[in-house]
Amino acid sequence: MDLISSLALGFSVALDPINILYCFIGVLLGTLVGVLPGIGPTATIAMLLPITFTLGPETSLIMLAGIYYGAQYGGSTTAILINLPGESSSAVTAIDGYQMARKGRAGAALATAAIGSFFAGTVATLLLAFFAPPLARAALNFGAPEYFSLIVLGLLVSIALAHGSILKALAMIVLGLLLGMVGQDIYTGTPRFTFGVRELFGGLNFVAVAVGVFGVAEILRNLENEKEREVGVKAVTNLWLTKDDIRRIVGPVLRGTALGSVLGVLPGGGHILSSFASYSAEKRLSKTPEEFGKGAIEGVAGPESANNAAAQTSFIPLMTLGIPAHPVMALMIGAFILQGITPGPNVINEEPALFWGIIASMWIGNLLLVILNLPLIGLWVKMLTIPYRVLFPAIVLFACIGTFSINQNIYDIYAIAFFGIVGYLLIRFGCEPAPLLLGFVLGPLLEEHLRRAMIISRGDPMIFVERPISATLLGMALLAVIVAVLPSIRKKRNEVFVEED
């Protein structure tokens, strides 16, 4: 079957009125749970699994996929409006998105996120249609050494995330790495930093830490002084993008889409890197890097595109090989199985209507999201006019409910409280939470892949340079360090890293 007839088959499935309806329900639900801090797509899909029993396989999977990428959209809304990222990807959006909101440009930030996401979604869907099987094959060449080198590269270039002192940023990354160590070591079963609490054996919950250091800390900061208190900005000037804005976001959207599409295909954690990587890239390329962290529109456009592209392309290993890239994809496998379809290399041949139907529905879903979200921007911005004394307890309450719903683990709530206070102290000390989260997310992956590579090589570190992909990535990392320390560029670096307060 050639591509055109395959896509035609896909669209005939996706354009079935029932499927459009459920696609819409999916993206709407996804947007809503994405907006509610803490309640993520994982919990929602898990709760809705039993309902999908009664639907046909195409319809139910189209809806569940819709929830997933709908939540990516909704998650950036709260990140921008109230500095509350629900997922690692939107943590990056919060950096400049929230600053834009504080300057009264919430509407522009939301519109940028929507447009960037739609463009990235469209491109990634096309990629999925054209290249899914060969891309998935290529991704399998990534073993433990390659992932290790990729993460090293990611960590080194992402130091640009900080817009304050580089020393503090490094300290935050290390603190994040240490926090990521909490839990049972999978290699030996030894509990680390758990203080005998079995609830901590599984490690700290990312959502709880993110809600704490970003959301709760921000609320505490807002509450500390009545006069300084602010929520976004009262006078929201312009809901739409100016000509200048559009000119500024074209490049970041294109680059973010490319980065996200490539990284999303890697099943070992590539999608996590996508938004961090895009942010660093934009800051490096920008002529005005000092604007980053203070509301640079590029810092929203790039990561949002990267994150959405990665969300779409992370379906590639799932649909072509039957391997999940992250927990939501693992749930999707459960959904496939409940429908009597075992995801794997045979789906594309045995269930062409399903395979192509889901791909076509992704594009339709992305379109529905733009139609749904652009008019909603006005409504979301209105939300900022709710008196803060009403808004902040609601935010904290929803965040706690959402986080608790993931694992019903009371320690996740304690973690929100603890990291809220930690995050507040960090703000007072002039340290930033984004590098901390980066370390927290990437640290465990770094350790896991390093140790696995060393086990496979029987303790020979040469494995990292003997394998060509790994060697190339490490070479790029080395280059990044050289560029950073070259004295001729030091002056420019100082401009990048130090902001005059």
Next chain:
Amino acid sequence: MKTIVKILAASFVAGSALSAVTVMAQDYPNQPVTIVVPFSAGGPTDTVTRLVAAAMSEDLGQQVVVQNVGGAGGTLGAGQVAAAANDGYTLLLHHIGMSTAPALYASLPYDPMTDFAPIGLVTEVPMTIVARKDFEPASLEDLIAHVKANGEDVTYANAGIGAASQLCGMLFMNALDTKMTEVPYQGTGPAMTDLLGGQIDMMCDQTTNTTSQILAGEIKAYAVTTPERIAVLPEVPTMAEGGVENFELAIWHGLYAPAGTDQAIIDRLSASLQKALADETVGNSFAELGTYPVPASQATPAALAQKLEGQTALWAAVIADAGIAAQ
């Protein structure tokens, strides 16, 4: 204010005590029943539970809700059910990990033998010994010879200490009296990715995870760990056929209530479980997963109690032999 709180608290306590008395086993169930799965949603145990829960809902006339309480190798969810009210409204569906936890965790807040009332076995998922598709050995005999000859040069993926895949590997190495290089992963999902990519040599995992890849020719299957060949993989020999005796392993799943649950309720649930397992949809879905429901004679409290006791003793010995200390 304090008095109001006190009154509220007192009436709440009195109310719940009263309701506990009035709820008789006869009208059980008169509210939704929760089955706790001590693993995250979407995994094989979760899928099995959701299939059974849907069928039991029909029989019990009440919604059977699946709740995922993951973490610490399933001991958090099990601990929660052990501490739950023994009114038959909070149940636990746990797998073989119920019998290995005492040997792996130093301070379990519950005793698998005495803190639960068994309801019945649910399914025994066969395991398969698989390898990357370009792995040299052509047959099970070749594989055994190859592993014996190459020992630690053979890499073997598992999902960490105490996981089914690791238990299977321990049994395999014991049977061959050799050591391979164990490579732990966060789960057998990522391990499968590396097996597909040829990054590692071997793995032993449940048919729920391996069947589709075997049938697609993406990985090689050398043996099943059940006494007989299984229907979905008729070509794959048993370990006994390859000359390895006493190698039997299946990931058995059981349904439990907290200890002290009324016998009438246990019997009702056991009957409901048997009915669910006989259901055609459940049977077909299980077959799709590469497993099968246990016969009605096994879906009983006695059969599960016996299984749990025998397996707890077996794994205590195997885990001690392997030199793994309880954490």
